[in-house]
Amino acid sequence: xxxxxxxxxxxxxxxxxxxxxxxxxxxxxxxxxxxxxxxxxxxxxxxxxxxxxxxxxxxxxxxxxxxxxxxxxxxxxxxxxxxxxxxxxxxxxxxxxxxxxxxxxxxxxxxxxxxxxxxxxxxxxxxxxxxxxxxxxxxxxxxxxxxxxxxxxxxxxxxxxxxxxxxxxxxxxxxxxxxxxxxxxxxxxxxxxxxxxxxxxxxxxxxxxxxxxxxxxxxxxxxx
Amino acid sequence: xxxxxxxxxxxxxxxxxxxxxxxxxxxxxxxxxxxxxxxxxxxxxxxxxxxxxxxxxxxxxxxxxxxxxxxxxxxxxxxxxxxxxxxxxxxxxxxxxxxxxxxxxxxxxxxxxxxxxxxxxxxxxxxxxxxxxxxxxxxxxxxxxxxxxxxxxxxxxxxxxxxxxxxxxxxxxxxxxxxxxxxxxxxxxxxxxxxxxxxxxxxxxxxxxxxxxxxxxxxxxxxxxxxxxxxxxxxxxxxxxxxxxxxxxxxx
Numbered sequence: 001x002x003x004x005x006x007x008x009x010x011x012x013x014x015x016x017x018x019x020x021x022x023x024x025x026x027x028x029x030x031x032x033x034x035x036x037x038x039x040x041x042x043x044x045x046x047x048x049x050x051x052x053x054x055x056x057x058x059x060x061x062x063x064x065x066x067x068x069x070x071x072x073x074x075x076x077x078x079x080x081x082x083x084x085x086x087x088x089x090x091x092x093x094x095x096x097x098x099x100x101x102x103x104x105x106x107x108x109x110x111x112x113x114x115x116x117x118x119x120x121x122x123x124x125x126x127x128x129x130x131x132x133x134x135x136x137x138x139x140x141x142x143x144x145x146x147x148x149x150x151x152x153x154x155x156x157x158x159x160x161x162x163x164x165x166x167x168x169x170x171x172x173x174x175x176x177x178x179x180x181x182x183x184x185x186x187x188x189x190x191x192x193x194x195x196x197x198x199x200x201x202x203x204x205x206x207x208x209x210x211x212x213x214x215x216x217x218x219x220x221x222x223x224x
Numbered sequence: 225x226x227x228x229x230x231x232x233x234x235x236x237x238x239x240x241x242x243x244x245x246x247x248x249x250x251x252x253x254x255x256x257x258x259x260x261x262x263x264x265x266x267x268x269x270x271x272x273x274x275x276x277x278x279x280x281x282x283x284x285x286x287x288x289x290x291x292x293x294x295x296x297x298x299x300x301x302x303x304x305x306x307x308x309x310x311x312x313x314x315x316x317x318x319x320x321x322x323x324x325x326x327x328x329x330x331x332x333x334x335x336x337x338x339x340x341x342x343x344x345x346x347x348x349x350x351x352x353x354x355x356x357x358x359x360x361x362x363x364x365x366x367x368x369x370x371x372x373x374x375x376x377x378x379x380x381x382x383x384x385x386x387x388x389x390x391x392x393x394x395x396x397x398x399x400x401x402x403x404x405x406x407x408x409x410x411x412x413x414x415x416x417x418x419x420x421x422x423x424x425x426x427x428x429x430x431x432x433x434x435x436x437x438x439x440x441x442x443x444x445x446x447x448x449x450x451x452x453x454x455x456x457x458x459x460x461x462x463x464x465x466x467x468x469x470x471x472x473x474x475x476x
Contacts, residue, residue: 154388157380168371168375172368172396209398213398223387
């Protein structure tokens with residue numbers, strides 16, 4: 001079986017388990033929608049939604065992703081399935097990429113729900129092109145999912161647990177959030193593509209870099 | 225290299241002899257030379273170097289801030305490379321070097337993060353500007369190395385803790401290239417490079433000489449502290465191995 005097929009098998013297995021339980025995705029989306037509600041409740045009368053929407057969007061997606069990342073390996077570690085997965089003849093790269101791909105689905109769903117909730121709660125009439133938002137949120141979600149998978153495994157073994165995740169992930173992810181928020185704010189403000197393409201390209205570069213570094217280093221986190 | 229007990233050069237500290245002893249003497253020598261050079265730089269900054277026309281007297285903090293930043297980036301790079309060597313070769317010396325360099329990165333990073341805002345308060349009118357990408361990325365690098373020590377101390381299996389920390393160190397060092405190009409790629413309040421720019425150094429002679437002297441002092445201090453810390457780490461692990469054979473390397 002090729003690595004690509006193994007990635008698909010692992011991602012599909014994780015997604016089926018995820019949708020059967022449904023707990024993590026529901027919690028992440030609830031968190032993001034409630035955060036948007038609280039933002040609109042506290043900031044709605046003070047600022048124009050279009051001016052702050054990009055920052056709030058990326059902040060909410062980052063926090064929701066990190067809160068979910070700590071749970072990536074919980075079920076498999078508890079019943080020993082992860083150890084068996086590591087003993088199987090699947091390369092560690094394929095395991096990492098499969099798990100990151102499975103993580104990408106909840107993060108993308110959270111990003112989509114957050115964008116919708118912000119537009120709704122802040123009453124942004126023309127929030128910009130959906131395709132442009134997707135072109136920016138997708139690399140962001142890829143980077144967040146890959147980093148969440150890598151650091152989720154580390155925090156799983158730490159006595160500090162999920163409280164360690166922000167300290168590990170934020171320094172690594174701030175460039176992603178910085179360029180993502182910059183590009184998204186220009187989409188919200190209907191700026192031309194020439195102004196959006198620079199940060200969007202950097203965002204794609206960082207996302208690909210995070211996936212590559214994660215795939216390279218995952219082996220060293222799982223070797224016993 | 226296994227250090228054995230002996231007396232250190234100045235304070236009677238027992239740090240090892242043989243290779244470890246020689247390394248310790250080298251470390252103390254480098255650190256002392258570094259401190260002496262930095263003291264000389266303070267004299268140069270106070271009495272010799274001319275005042276910069278645009279920024280005035282506050283610019284003089286540059287002779288401490290910039291070399292400290294370079295020492296911090298060098299320490300972080302050494303920590304990242306040593307961590308990669310540890311993961312690849314499974315050699316304990318890589319981990320010991322990474323610990324020593326990561327601690328130095330935290331110390332020199334703290335100097336950068338203290339002197340930068342002091343300069344910014346006068347030059348920008350604010351201690352901190354979140355839009356200033358270089359200062360923000362340096363803070364994040366500092367937090368990466370704080371995370372490095374948090375993860376080492378919070379994993380029950382010391383071997384796993386070292387491997388996890390090594391991964392954190394490698395990821396942390398990847399932000400350094402972005403940090404370097406950030407002032408060129410993005411318009412910010414931070415001054416552009418005056419030494420490493422395509423047209424060559426743009427500083428007047430006395431300023432460049434003071435900066436290079438300070439840079440030499442900070443590099444010697446880093447190498448000295450790094451060497452001393454490496455020898456101490458080696459000694460601690462050796463003592464731990466001999467007293468608790470089943471728990472090697474658990475001290476850090």
